[in-house]
Amino acid sequence: MGLDGWTNKFLETAVALKAMSTSTLEKKFDAFRRWGLSDQEIHPSCMLVSVDNIMDMMDFLVNKVGYSSTLVAKQSSIFARSLEKRIVPRALFVRELLSRGLADSVRFSMVFDSSEKDFP
Structure with a gap:
């Protein structure tokens, strides 16, 4: 998943993902896929925000500022x-x-x- 299993961040992310329904997770994956990202490029901690937040952040940084969607997804802390x-x-x-x-x-x-x- 891209996280060190011995960190608090891993535990927080694992608990949050476990609490989400499959349909919610799929909607979030779909939001990132719309920006051309593969499932492997999506950092688990990016899944902790709403679909609206994902779309707004990606729209601004990719369409208005000019960053690549891959770069934005790699810097998962930005979604927080x-x-x-x-x-x-x-x-x-x-x-x-x-x-x-x-x-x-x-x-x-x-x-x-x-x-x-x-x-x-």
Whole structure:
């Protein structure tokens, strides 16, 4: 599943997935498949959010910002973040930096996973 079996994250994810119905899990897999992802590319922790959250996050990051769906899915922690409060403002800030030539590239994980204190 892509998780270390000795971590709290593994246990939390396993319990959450076990509590979901098969139809709910299938709807979430279908949401990711619509973005061209295979079942193997979908990290289990991505399944802990709603279908609406999956679709909104992917739509913004893939269609509006230009990231690949594979990159977004690999950074599964992003689905635990608020789209409106964290993802949109940071993505727009980085896009502005790049468009003005103030940065050549910015690591995806640095943009969305760094704390408020550490984010520029």
